[in-house]
Amino acid sequence: MARQSVAYIYGSSARALEREPLRRQEEEIRRRQRPRPKAQPKPRIDKVAVLLTCLTFMAVMVVGIYYLHLQFQSTYLNKSVVDLQSEVVELERENATTEMNLENSLDLRTVYETATKKLGMVAAKDNQVFTYESKKSTQVRQHGTIPED
Numbered sequence: 292m293a294r295q296s297v298a299y300i301y302g303s304s305a306r307a308l309e310r311e312p313l314r315r316q317e318e319e320i321r322r323r324q325r326p327r328p329k330a331q332p333k334p335r336i337d338k339v340a341v342l343l344t345c346l347t348f349m350a351v352m353v354v355g356i357y358y359l360h361l362q363f364q365s366t367y368l369n370k371s372v373v374d375l376q377s378e379v380v381e382l383e384r385e386n387a388t389t390e391m392n393l394e395n396s397l398d399l400r401t402v403y404e405t406a407t408k409k410l411g412m413v414a415a416k417d418n419q420v421f422t423y424e425s426k427k428s429t430q431v432r433q434h435g436t437i438p439e440d
Contacts, residue, residue: 406412
């Protein structure tokens with residue numbers, strides 16, 4: 292026996308075409324009957340959070356500007372200290388040179404001659420010199436006038 296092959300078709304395309312408009316209508320009816328979700332309100336911006344963010348930003352900016360100002364001031368002061376130190380070194384060198392020139396220019400013989408001849412100073416005699424030793428302190432108090440003779 293020979294087998295015959297028979298193709299079985301379940302349903303036809305015409306039937307599917309008829310079902311498709313019905314399916315759309317049913318979905319439309321369901322959609323209409325289904326309660327619509329309530330419209331969600333737009334999310335609002337929290338004013339307090341925005342204010343706090345702005346204040347925080349301003350505080351950070353102020354601190355940053357103050358920090359930069361202090362950095363600039365520190366750099367400026369360091370440069371000023373270096374300049375002043377170099378000026379001090381220069382003045383000390385000039386002072387040492389002037390002091391050395393002054394010591395070299397001093398001649399005790401010239402000083403003595405100027406004091407005795409031009410200014411009329413006289414050397415003190417032995418009876419004019421009084422010595423005093425204090426056991427309490429090194430200061431001497433004068434309680435009267437010193438005699439001229």
